[in-house]
Amino acid sequence: MxxxxxxxxxxxxxxxxxxxxxxxxxxxxxxxxxxxxxxxxxxxxxxxxxxxxxxxxxxxxxxxxxxxxxxxxxxxxxxxxxxxxxxxxxxxxxxxxxxxxxxxxxxxxxxxxxxxxxxxxxxxxxxxxxxxxxxxxxxxxxxxxxxxxxxxxxxxxxxxxxxxxxxxxxxxxxxxxxxxxxxxxxxxxxxxxxxxxxxxxxxxxxxxxxxxxxxxxxxxxxxxxxxxxxxxxxxxxxxxxxxxxxxxxxxxxxxxxxxxxxxxxxxxxxxxxxxxxxxxxxxxxxxxxxxxxxxxxxxxxxxxxxxLPDRQDAADPAQPIYLDHSALDIPMIALGGAQREALRLADTLEAMLNGAREVLVHNERKLLAETRARDDVLDSLNTHIKRYLAQVDEDDLGEDDKERLHRILVFVMNMEQAGDVIDRHLLLHATKRLKRGLLPDADNEEELTAILDRLIANTRTAASLFVTEDAQVARKLAEEKALFRRVEQDATTRHFALMRDGVTAASQSSALHLDLLRDLKLANSFVVAAAAYPVLDRAGELLPSRMASTIG
Known part of the structure; x- marks a missing residue:
């Protein structure tokens, strides 16, 4: 005893x-x-x-x-x-x-x-x-x-x-x-x-x-x-x-x-x-x-x-690289690894957009499957990061680190949602256009190329903003939503003008073009929400609603 x-x-x-x-x-x-x-x-x-x-x-x-x-x-x-x-x-x-x-x-x-x-x-x-x-x-x-x-x-x-x-x-x-x-x-x-x-x-x-x-x-x-x-x-x-x-x-x-x-x-x-x-x-x-x-x-x-030379073989892109489970007891390091892993979602989304651009602008049918497969990568990385962050003990986190964890979650979930829009909507409409042979006119094709390039650039900006948290850059990225909204409104006006004139073939092509623009606008909304909104919210520059206040 x-x-x-x-x-x-x-x-x-x-x-x-x-x-x-x-x-x-x-x-x-x-x-x-x-x-x-x-x-x-x-x-x-x-x-x-x-x-x-x-x-x-x-x-x-x-x-x-x-x-x-x-x-x-x-x-x-x-x-x-x-x-x-x-x-x-x-x-x-x-x-x-x-x-x-x-x-x-x-x-x-x-x-x-x-x-x-x-x-x-x-x-x-x-x-x-x-x-x-x-x-x-x-x-x-x-x-x-x-x-x-x-x-x-x-x-x-x-x-x-x-x-x-x-x-x-x-x-x-x-x-x-x-x-x-x-x-x-x-x-x-x-x-x-x-x-x-x-x-x-x-x-x-x-x-x-x-x-x-x-x-x-x-x-x-x-x-x-x-x-x-x-x-x-x-x-x-x-x-x-x-x-x-x-x-x-x-x-x-x-x-x-x-x-x-x-x-x-x-x-x-x-x-x-x-x-x-x-x-x-x-x-x-x-x-x-x-x-x-x-x-x-x-x-x-x-x-x-x-x-121990660097590996030459390509790693599975759907598997995490920076989520070190031995670092979970040291939150500041675990969050750093999760943040680096989150940036891979931005890279994957940019690759998806580049693939979609080739499909839409150059009619590269063979890239459809490869581009769609990247959405599985986004889903996998998103799941791994969320499970990893769920294992971090919040009792060991200060207020700054809790906010940092939340920003990582917001970023990865919105990037994954943007990928879903590309996979389930944009590429679906692109496939429909290829099957029907509805090629856009020169103006629509130029507009589609420009808006795709704009979304790719916004994705890169969001990845940079995720690291720098610069309020000025966040404002510029948030302002991109207005541009996408105007492009959609102009395309809607043109589409209904064609319908009034009874130009059937042109109106069908225009309708599909309008669907594509709406998909890109929605994807851009998720990109902005991923990086710009958290920075603007913390700076007190984000309104709770776009609706005007009711008086009286």
Whole structure:
């Protein structure tokens, strides 16, 4: 029974530590998420700045995984090269070790004040940054409280002869110690918790000094395994950095293992507080591996690209590329991936419109099936993105990120609706015109070509506006609806004039031309609603109705 209580206390303390880390991370993301992305993007022009950015952002986020995912997404998008991204990864490793070092000292007395101040800020205003900062302080307080509870839970373990004998065997089996540390870090998805746990074990004399250092080396290896396993069969660019990180850790493990006796003597000579030497070793290991790898990053980047070359085969266009499920715990990165995926809908819709143009203007019958097939791509991407966003925890989202999620949903659904109009109406009318041989006169053909080109240009503008959110561009795009409406009205007037004159053949061709213009007008309405309306609504420039107010 006593053993069960001790195990439950240990599990509870470790769970509280992981939850506190999550609260700090989510609070920082909600308060400063977009700013952190900007800082990282602006510091990736050279290795040193990228290394320092990796350290700083990891200390703030309390997670090297979050920093690494941001850098990986930038690399996959082609915004930065592999070299600075690897420097960020090295910095993230050092940043995590800094967190462990700071928490390894006896600062449990700060737990209660941090939680109290955090709770006050958290309850002041749910829509302010103070609310999110309160979450951060509560998380830090919980982490310190968890560490204190961990120390208390380990005291009975230190008095257990059986446990001491079992863990004492780690000194005689160093490989087992490394494997145990690796498995613990892999299972917890956190080297911070494992290294702090090992420090507590070493403080109570439950594990020997060298065994503790081997457990730490295993923990470093375990956290490098997770990103690589989660990358799975993703694109080579998404797997290069995790593989580099794993190789860097394996090299460090080999070097440190060989020099372990000398390292142990050096740490003992420093007369550090009990358990703090474990954290200092963890920091020194990551800092040393960063310094060793940094000068050779250009050559390593070349080797990684040769080892994992870009795929030459064409991917299934209906399958998502940027929806990284391992990033769902980091909303600002998950939303970034969803936004990039959403832009693929705009590209697909533009390809549909180009195909429809060839069918209508140049009578390319063979492109009908190919153009219709692209609507299936739109449907598939729309479904994948909505399912992905449904898995994002809204409790971890700030007001800006909630609005961003809504804008993504609005964009993808309207783009998919525009594709449906092209597939179910425009192409249907185009097929009808080809079968009946109702070719338009020169004026109608010129008008149809111009309006198609206009819609293609509007689709490109909508994709750009989705990223930039420029109010002036949004106004210009919204004004396009008036132009499409005038074109339809003019065509309607001409059509009825032909009917009055009794020109049967011309009126039939004109009727089909009018149907095509209405389809294009409807598709354009969805394109405008996808990108322009959300920006104008936020700027307070969108009226709730086009109807005039009733007076009296």
């Amino acid at each position: 006593d053993s069960l209580i001790v195990i439950l206390a240990l599990v509870g303390a470790i769970s509280l530590l992981l939850w506190g880390t999550h609260m700090v991370q989510s609070g920082v993301q909600r308060a400063f998420g977009p700013r952190l992305r900007t800082v990282l993007a602006d510091t990736l022009d050279n290795r040193i700045k990228a290394l320092l950015a990796g350290i700083g952002i990891t200390v703030v986020l309390q997670s090297s995984t979050a920093t690494a995912l941001m850098a990986t997404n930038f690399t996959s998008a082609g915004l930065i090269g592999l070299l600075p991204a690897m420097a960020v990864m090295l910095g993230a490793n050092v940043g995590t070790a800094l967190i462990v070092t700071l928490l390894s000292f006896n600062v449990a007395i700060l737990s209660a004040p941090l939680i109290t101040i955090g709770l006050i800020l958290f309850r002041l205003d749910k829509d302010s940054r103070r609310h999110d900062l309160g979450r951060v302080l509560i998380g830090l307080g919980l982490m310190l409280l968890a560490l204190h509870q961990l120390v208390l839970a380990l005291e009975p373990v230190a008095q257990s002869t059986e446990v001491m004998t079992l863990l004492g065997l780690l000194g005689a089996m160093p490989l087992v110690a490394v494997i145990l540390g690796t498995l613990l870090a892999w299972a917890m998805h956190s080297s911070v918790a494992v290294v702090l746990l090992v420090g507590s074990l070493a403080t109570h004399g439950i594990v020997g000094h060298e065994s503790a250092l081997l457990l730490v080396l295993g923990a470093n290896l375990g956290t490098a395994l997770n990103p690589l396993l989660e990358a799975g069969d993703k694109s080579p660019s998404a797997r290069r950095m995790p593989l580099f990180n794993l190789g860097n850790r394996l090299l460090g493990l080999a070097i440190a293992w060989l020099a372990l006796p000398q390292i142990s003597v050096a740490l003992s000579a420093m007369n550090l507080p009990d358990g703090a030497d474990v954290a200092v070793f963890h920091l020194g290991f990551n800092f040393a591996m960063a310094l060793i790898a940094l000068p050779f990053l250009p050559q390593i980047a070349v080797w990684m690209c040769r080892l």
